[in-house]
Amino acid sequence: MLDKNLKGTHHKLLYYRPRPTGAQEIKVRVVGDSEQPYIKKEMEKIYILEEEIKRFTLDKHGQPIPYVDGHMTIISNYIWDYWGHFFSAEGVALYGHLKRYCYGDKDYCWPDLNLISQKMNKSRNTVKKILANLEKYGFVLVFNVQNADKNNMEESPLFKVRKKVPFLPLDLYEQLPNDLKLDHDRYMQGIVEQFDQILQLDPAVDYGEIYEDVISKGEVVRKPKSSMELEQELRNKVKFLEKQITDQDRAVWNLVLATLEKKLSSPSFVTWFKNSFCIKKGLVYTVYSPNNFASEWLKSRYDKLIRDTLNQVEAKFERIEYDYISYQRKNENGT
Template identity: 30%
Template sequence: MNDQVSKLSDEGYKPEGYIHYRKIDTGSIKSQVVKRKGKNDKVNEVLQVKKVLEDRKIPFNVVDELNLDVTGSLVPSNGKDFTLTHNYFLDYWGAIMGHAAVMTFIHLERYAYGHKRHCFPEIDQICLKMQTSRPTLNKYMDILEANSFIARIYRKNVDTKKDASPLFIIRQYIPFLSPEQVNQLPKKLREEHDKFVSSLKGIMLSDNSELISQAEIKKALSTSERFGSKEKREPTTEQIRRYQAIKLGTMETEDVECHVNLQHALKKRVSKPSYDTWLSHTVFTFNRQTKELIASFPTSFQREWVQGHYNDIIKECIADTLGEVTISYKTHENEIETGV
C-alpha cells in the first residue's frame, strides 16, 4: 500500500457545482400501508416499515480525505493470491458478507479504473448483470458500506438543487477479518483461515497508525450540517420509552395497574410482532367519572392502525375488569417532542 494516498481532486474529480451529503439513520422508523399483488392477482394490504434517513451536508475536504484503506490491517500479497480478485476476499469476506455483496463489490470496483479511489457506477447495469432489483442491490451496498468497502456520497447540483449521480469511494486493498468475524466462520473455514494467516509469518503486515484520523473522518460524515427534507421526523424508540416511563410515573397506582393489566391481556391476544409494533408503547389511562378509556400512541399512524384493527380486541380485554366503556384514541407525539 502506498504511503501517500491520492486525493479525489488529484484523480480528476471536480467538486465545483455540487453539494455533497450523506444519508444518516435518525433512529426513527416510518410506517405505511402499501398494496401489493399476491396469488391469483389478489391485492393485499402490507405494512411497510422503513428507517427514516436524514440528509447531512459535508464539506468536500472531508470527502477528499476519506481513505477507506486505513480501516483495519491489510492482507499482504505475494502476487499469487489472486484469480481476478483477492482470494482472501472471496473465501473469507464472502463467508461473512455473502456472495451477493462480494459480487456487488467486484462490479463496483470495475468502474474505479486506473487505480482510482472514486467512481460513478451504472447501477442499472449492475442490477441487470446480477439479475437483481435496485432495492436488493442497495441492501448489498449497505453491507459493503458497513464493512468499510465503499462509501456513498450523495450530491446535489448547487444551481438547480436537483440530485446528481452519487459519488462512490472504493476501497483498494483487502483488510483482514476482525477476531469477532473470524469466530463467525464455520469451523472448517476458520481452520483454513488460521492456516492462511500462519503462512504469512515473516511478511510485514500493515499497521493502523492512521486509524484515529479515519475515525474522525467517519465522525464528520455522520455529524455534519443537516439540510434538505423538511419532513417531520417520527420519535425514536428511546424517546418513546422515556415518555412512557415519565407518564406512568405521574399516574396514580390504580391507574398504572389498569394500564399494566390491559397490556398483559393484549399480549395474550395479539402476536408478539404485532404487539411490539403497535401496542407496546401505548399509554392507557381510565377516567372513572366518564367511564372513558384513553389510548394514547406515539404517532398518528399507530393510532389509526390500532383503532382500525384492534378496537374490538381492546374492548374484549377490558370488558371483564372495567365493564362497558368508551374508548378514545389520541397521540402524544407533540408531548414527546417537547420532552413532557
C-alpha cells in the first residue's frame, strides 16, 4: 500500500507551481453577442517531488522571534470560521489587536487607535467603522475617556472586550452560506458528541438595548454652545443644503410660491414664506424656513395649503417635512 501523501490520503498526488513562460497567447471570449480577442500570458507547470516539498521549510529563512510568555494571543477558531463571515477579515484582525491587551482576567484595554490603524494599514476612519461592526455583534464596547485632573483633557478610549466567544445566534446561522452552514453543523455535532449535551442556538441579542441600559446609568452633561459655535453650525448647514438642492427643487418651489402669493395676503406671504425653499429626497419634500418659529407656523397653519399646491405642481411625493436653517438666540436672561 502506498504511503500517505501530504494531504493524508493514499492517492498519488502531483505537486506543481505555475510560472509564466514569457510568451503570450491570443484568446477569444464572448461578450454578449460579440467575440472579443484578448492577450493571455502563457503559463507552464513545474512539478516538484513530494520529498522536496517535505524538505523545504520557510522557517530557516529570517531570524525567528524567541518565545516569550505572554506574547501570544489565543483566538478561538470559531471566530475565524463563523463570526469572521460577519466581521470580515479586518474585523477579526481588529478583535485580535484588542484582545491581545486583555491579558489575565482583564476584559478592557486602552491601546492607541492610531497605532492599531497603522498596524492594520487602514485609515483611522476605516478602523472606526470596523469597530462599530464589532460593537454591533457584541464583541467590544467603546468608552471615551477624559482626564478630570487635566482639565477634562481627552485621552485614548477604553475598550471593553468580549473574551468568551459565543455561538452564533440562530438568525445569523441562517444567514451563513450553505457550505459554511454545513460546516457549522459538523462543528456543532462534534461539540455534542464530545461533551454529551444537547446544544441549541439562542435567538439574537439586541446589543443596542444592552448598551442603552449601560448608558441609562450615566449622567447626561451637555455643554452649552456659544453664539460663535451656533453660527458656525448654521453656516455648515447652509453649505450642506446648497449642495443638496437641485434646479428641479428650485423650479418646483418657485411655482408653489407663485401660486401661494395669489392666495395669501401680502403681509402673510412675506412673513411666513420669504426666503423659504424646498429639497426633495426620494418621495419626501422638506420645506426649509429661515427660523424655527416660521417653520412651526408653516407646519401647523399652512401644511394642507402647501400640500395641495405641491400636488398641483408635482404629484410624485408621499409626505412633507419641515425644518429651518437658523437657531433661536437666547435673550439676556438666558431663556
